[in-house]
Amino acid sequence: MELLSARGRSVWERMKASFWYEALKKKLPILVWLPRYSVKWLQMDLIAGMTVGLTVVPQALAYAEVAGLPVQYGLYSSFIGCFIYCFLGTSKDVTLGPTAIMSLLCASYIGHDPVQAILLTFLCGFIQLVMAIMHLGFLLDFISYPVIKGFTSSAALTIGFGQVKNILGLHDIPQQFFLQFYYTFRDIYETRVGDLILGLTSIALLVVLKVMKDSLAPTDEDTAVVVKVCRMVVWFFATARNAFVVVAAALVAYACELSGTKVFTLTGKTTQGLPPFKPPQFYEDTGNESLPFSEMVKDLGGGLAVIPLMGLLESLAIAKAFASQNEYRIDSNQELLAIGVTNLLGSFFSAYPVTGSFGRTAVNSQTGVCTPAGGIVTGVIVLLSLAFLMPLFYYIPKAALAAVIICAVAPMFDYKVVKTLWKVKKLDLLPFLLTFFMCFWEIQYGIVAGIILSGFMLLYKVARPKLEVSDHGVLVIVLDSGLNFPSAEYLSDTLYRQALLVSRPRSVILDCRHVSSIDYTVVNEIQDLLQQFRLNKVSLIFSGLRIVILEVLLAADLKGLEHTESVEEALQSLSGNKRTTCKVQQHQRTVISCYGLGDWILGYLCDLVMAVPCGDLRLQVSA
Structure with a gap:
C-alpha cells in the first residue's frame, strides 16, 4: 500500500513538474x-x-x-x-x-x-x-x-x-x-x-x-x-x-x-x-532650475499614449x-x-x-x-x-x-492603397485621408483624429443596423446584427413608421436569426412596442431567436411575447394556422440547472439545448 502511495506521489510530482515547465x-x-x-x-x-x-x-x-x-x-x-x-x-x-x-x-x-x-x-x-x-x-x-x-x-x-x-x-x-x-x-x-x-x-x-x-x-x-x-x-x-x-x-x-x-x-x-x-533620471537639472518628475511627464503629454x-x-x-x-x-x-x-x-x-x-x-x-x-x-x-x-x-x-x-x-508610402480603398469601400477613404493630412500638422493629432472618425463610423453602424423589409401580406423585417441601446430608438421608429403609422396597421415579423446580442434598453423598447401593437390589434412576432436572446426576453417577463422557429411558421400563424404558433410565457418553461459538470457534459447539454424544438421545455445550463 505504501509502495502504491509512493508511486502515486511520484507520478503527481512529475505531473506538477511537467505543468510548471509547460507554463514556463x-x-x-x-x-x-x-x-x-x-x-x-x-x-x-x-x-x-x-x-x-x-x-x-x-x-x-x-x-x-x-x-x-x-x-x-x-x-x-x-x-x-x-x-x-x-x-x-x-x-x-x-x-x-x-x-x-x-x-x-x-x-x-x-x-x-x-x-x-x-x-x-x-x-x-x-x-x-x-x-x-x-x-x-x-x-x-x-x-x-x-x-x-x-x-x-x-x-x-x-x-x-x-x-x-x-x-x-x-x-x-x-x-x-x-x-x-x-x-x-x-x-x-x-x-x-x-x-x-x-x-x-x-x-x-x-x-x-x-x-x-x-x-x-x-x-x-x-x-x-x-x-x-x-x-x-x-x-x-x-x-x-x-x-x-x-x-x-x-x-x-x-x-x-x-x-x-x-x-x-x-x-x-x-x-x-x-x-x-x-x-x-526622474528629474532634470536644467541649470537654472530643477525640473521635477511631474513636469517632465507633463511635457511628454500625449506621447505616453501614442x-x-x-x-x-x-x-x-x-x-x-x-x-x-x-x-x-x-x-x-x-x-x-x-x-x-x-x-x-x-x-x-x-x-x-x-x-x-x-x-x-x-x-x-x-x-x-x-x-x-x-x-x-x-x-x-x-x-x-x-x-x-x-x-x-x-x-x-x-x-x-x-x-x-x-x-x-x-x-x-503606399499610394496604391487609395485605389484599393476606392474599389473596396469608398467610405474608408475618409479616416485614411483625415489621418494622412492631419499627421503633417501633428502626428498625434492625426492618429487620434483617424481613430475618432473610425469609431464614429463603427458606432453609426451599431446605431443604424441594416433592416431588410419585405411584404408578404405582413411586413417581414430582417435584422442583420445585434440589438444594443444605440439602435433601440431607430428600430422602434422604423416599426412605427412601417407598421403602425399607416392607414391600416399591419402585423410585423422580426427575423432575428442574425441577432447575437441584446441589452435592457432594447428589451424595454420591445415592451413598449408589444403594447402598441396590441392596442392597434396587430401582431409583432419574433422568429429565429437564439437561446441566449430568448432567455433575456423571458427573464424580462414581456407580456404578449410571441416567437416562432422560422419566418414560415410565423406566416402560417398569422394566416390562421394556430397550431404552429409558439407563445412563450415565463411560467411555461421547465428549468434544469446543472452545476459542477465536466466540459464534455456541458458541451452535450448545450448541443441538446440547440436541438430542443420550440415548446414548453427549456434547458438552462449554468457552469
Whole structure:
C-alpha cells in the first residue's frame, strides 16, 4: 500500500513538474527551440545576425538624427532588444530596435533632450508591460487599417522630406513639417554642392543595389561554382547596401579631410564606449532650475499614449506578417511582454523607445534565420561598434545617412492603397485621408483624429443596423446584427413608421436569426412596442431567436411575447394556422440547472439545448 502511495506521489510530482515547465515555456519561448538547436541552425543564425548587424548600425545612426538625438543614442537603442527578444520573443524573424516611425514620434515629444527620451522609454516600457500582464492588446484592434496606412504614408513623406535639408547641406531648419517645407525652399540657395552630389549619388547607389538584389534569380544545383560565388558577392553587397554606402561615403569624406578640403557636412564628434548602466533620471537639472518628475511627464503629454500603442502596433503587425509568410504562429501577448521588457530595461542603457523594424526583419527573414538567436550576433556587432568604432563615425557625412533614411522610408508610402480603398469601400477613404493630412500638422493629432472618425463610423453602424423589409401580406423585417441601446430608438421608429403609422396597421415579423446580442434598453423598447401593437390589434412576432436572446426576453417577463422557429411558421400563424404558433410565457418553461459538470457534459447539454424544438421545455445550463 505504501509502495502504491509512493508511486502515486511520484507520478503527481512529475505531473506538477511537467505543468510548471509547460507554463514556463509559454513565458520563456527560448525553452521551446533551444533543446532542438542544431549546428545547421547556428550557421544560418550567424549569417543572418551578421547581415542584420551591418544593416542596423548605419540605420541606427540615421534614425537618431530623425529623433533629434546624438547619433550614439541610436546604437544605445539597438542592442538590448536583440538579447531580450531571444528569450521572450515568439517570432524567429523580428528584430527590435529604433525605427523611422518611432524616431519621428519621439522627436515630437522629447525636444532634442536625451534625458526626456530615456524617461519616455522607461514609461513606455512600463505601460506596455502592464498592458501585457492585463492582456490589453485588444485595444490595438480599435486602430483601423486605413488609419494605420494614413499614418505610415504621411510619416514616410514627413521623414523623407525631413532629410532633404541634409542632402542639401542646410542648417537651422525647423522640425515642424510645414515650417520645414517653407524654410528649406527659402534657404535652398545656400545648398552645399558637395553634400548634394554625395547625397544624390548615395541614393542612386542604394536604389541600384536594391534592384540588383530583387532581380537575382534562384540558383539551380547545376549552376557553376563561379556563378554561385558571384551571386553571393552581389547578394551580400546588395543586402548590406546601407553599410556599404555609409562606409564608402565616410572614406571619401576622410580623404577630403586629410587633404584639407571640407566638402561635406559630417556627423561630428560622438561619445565613445558602451552606455553606462544606470536608472533613468526622474528629474532634470536644467541649470537654472530643477525640473521635477511631474513636469517632465507633463511635457511628454500625449506621447505616453501614442508611442506605446504605436510601438506595439508596429511590432505586432510585422510579427504577424512574417509569421504568416513563413508558416508559423506567434503569441501576441508574449510579443507585448517582449517589447515592454525591452523598453523598460533599455532605459537603463540610455535607449530611446524601440519597436519591431520592418526593413531589418525582412533582411533577417530573407537571409534564412532559423531562431531568435540570430539577434545575439546582431547585438554583439552593435556593442563592438560602440566599443571600438565610434571615433570613425565622426567622418560619416550626414548626406549619406539622409540617403539611407530616404531609401528606407520610401516603400512605406503606399499610394496604391487609395485605389484599393476606392474599389473596396469608398467610405474608408475618409479616416485614411483625415489621418494622412492631419499627421503633417501633428502626428498625434492625426492618429487620434483617424481613430475618432473610425469609431464614429463603427458606432453609426451599431446605431443604424441594416433592416431588410419585405411584404408578404405582413411586413417581414430582417435584422442583420445585434440589438444594443444605440439602435433601440431607430428600430422602434422604423416599426412605427412601417407598421403602425399607416392607414391600416399591419402585423410585423422580426427575423432575428442574425441577432447575437441584446441589452435592457432594447428589451424595454420591445415592451413598449408589444403594447402598441396590441392596442392597434396587430401582431409583432419574433422568429429565429437564439437561446441566449430568448432567455433575456423571458427573464424580462414581456407580456404578449410571441416567437416562432422560422419566418414560415410565423406566416402560417398569422394566416390562421394556430397550431404552429409558439407563445412563450415565463411560467411555461421547465428549468434544469446543472452545476459542477465536466466540459464534455456541458458541451452535450448545450448541443441538446440547440436541438430542443420550440415548446414548453427549456434547458438552462449554468457552469
